[in-house]
Amino acid sequence: MKLEQQVCRLGLAKRLKELGVKQDAFLVWDEDEERICRRELYEHHNYYSAFSVAELGEMLPRDCRLRRSVNEPGKWLVDALSTDRFFRAETEADARAKMLIYLLENKLLNP
Numbered sequence: 679m680k681l682e683q684q685v686c687r688l689g690l691a692k693r694l695k696e697l698g699v700k701q702d703a704f705l706v707w708d709e710d711e712e713r714i715c716r717r718e719l720y721e722h723h724n725y726y727s728a729f730s731v732a733e734l735g736e737m738l739p740r741d742c743r744l745r746r747s748v749n750e751p752g753k754w755l756v757d758a759l760s761t762d763r764f765f766r767a768e769t770e771a772d773a774r775a776k777m778l779i780y781l782l783e784n785k786l787l788n789p
Contacts, residue, residue: 681705681714684730686775688712691726694775697782698789699737703727734774739787742777744770761786 686694688707695701706717706725714728729737741760747753750766754773757764758781765776781787 683769684771685714685728686734686771687769688726688728690772690775690779691728693779694729694782695726697779699727699729699778699782700789701725701727703729703733705730729771729775731771731774734771734778737778737787738774739781742774744773 685703685705688709691707704717705714705728707713707728708715709724709726715725717725717727739758739760742756742758744754744756747755747766753766753768754770755764755766756773756777758777761780763777763780765773765780767773767776778787782789
């Protein structure tokens with residue numbers, strides 16, 4: 679599996695940073711080159727945390743459920759029992775990031 683499939687995509691990483699999520703992921707997106715780098719080796723100031731599936735899972739509430747889409751093979755679905763929303767994405771990391779963004783934007787979770 680490619681590294682890009684294990685972390686949230688750049689656009690979602692940008693939004694998470696805008697929402698105040700601490701930028702402490704192991705990997706980061708280099709916006710200028712659109713590539714993923716290890717954070718400790720990256721000295722450029724313009725980066726966004728490339729949160730992994732595990733890192734995103736730690737930030738989400740326990741009532742979030744993740745599953746493969748039955749109707750759309752290759753897609754992931756995530757929902758939270760405390761909301762009436764669900765999100766779909768092509769990768770597990772993106773599905774989790776979309777849910778986290780929704781929860782933060784609607785003040786259902788603090789960064």
